[in-house]
Amino acid sequence: MKQKNKGALRERRREFFINNSLYLFLIAAIVAIVIYDPRFLSVPSLVNILSLSAANLPLALGIAGAIILSGTDLSAGRAVGLIACVSASLLQTSGYPNKMFPALQTLPLWAVILLALAMGGLIGLINGFCVAKFRLHPFIVTLATQLIIFGLLLMYLMIGSNNGQSISGLDASYTEFITGSVLRIGSTAIPNYVFYSVGITLLMWFVWNKTTFGKNMFAVGSNPEAARVSGVNVTGVTVGVFTLAGILYGVTGFIEAARIGSNSAATGLNYELDAIAACVIGGVSFVGGIGKIRGVILGVVLLRIIFVGLTFLSIDSNLQYVIKGLIILVACAIDMRKYLVRK
Secondary structure, eight states, X not given: OHHHHHHHHHHHHHHHHHHTHHHHHHHHHHHHHHHHOGGXXXXXXXXXXXXXXXXXXXXXXXXXXXHHTTOOOTTHHHHHHHHHHHHHHHTBOTTOTTOSSTTSOOOOHXXXXXXHHHHHHHHHHHHHHXXXXXXXXXXXXXXXXXXXXXXXXXXXXXXXXXXXXXXXXXXXXXXXXXXXXXXXXXXXXXXXXXXXXXXXXXXXXXXXXXXXXXXXXXXXXXXXXXXXXXXXXXXXXXXXXXXXXXXXXXXXXXXXXXXXSOBOTTTXXXXXXXXXXXXXXTTOOTTSSOXXXXXXXXXXXXXXXXXXXXXXXXXXXXXXXXXXXXXXXXXXXXXXXXXXXXX
């Protein structure tokens, strides 16, 4: 009996280390970075990590919904890029020499915000409709819309005399609204968009946990046929989840345009990869029906800590893509192993 208990204890330890190996590796990496360069824990560095995480969080929350439905969304990054460029072009300073639409006055912020949300919502609606009505896999649908959106972005940047140039010269009211600050820690300012991201996250927590729509989303992700038999409108839920994701891409695009200040065809490139990696690190399962808001937050923050840390270590930016890919691969492997154990 004693030997049996020891064996069971060893097995539980083994399972713990396997299931949490990625977290343990990330923690070890953070400790190593701090030892190498203590500035990593300085206030400016921590605020930078917080700001970068906040900028990516709405996008990750949108993609998390698609993953909960046992799908994904490859169009997210390009949707952010298109919305960012459209937002920037409509909010350039009047009289700016390279203004994309010289005859157009700077539009009101609220009008462009609504346009950004509508554009994102339309992209999500199309994705969700194709997935739900035509029974196509989200990978195929969003791969197709990714290419379509990128083509539209390239054509948009060629309008008038812009000739594919980056869009900059943004109106001060826009940049102040996004990157201005009402709170400082010492001499380090916390950008306004951090608080917008916090508000959006709280709203999404409410939607996921306190509404019928959120409960139905998890039910459809767990077993769509069982959900349908139970009276859940599977088509409506699927379209709704992708539409909501698109709206969150619209928020991200509007914020990103002002945050980076100069928008081009490269804006949004591979953003969906960071978001997917953050979701799987945070425990949002590709088998469907599993995921928590706090997990997405944790995944976004941990991933950003690692990439900021790699910069502190002067790791080549190209190698960071390799590391990002390995993180996704390991996280998905651990997730699938947990699923098989549960079965």
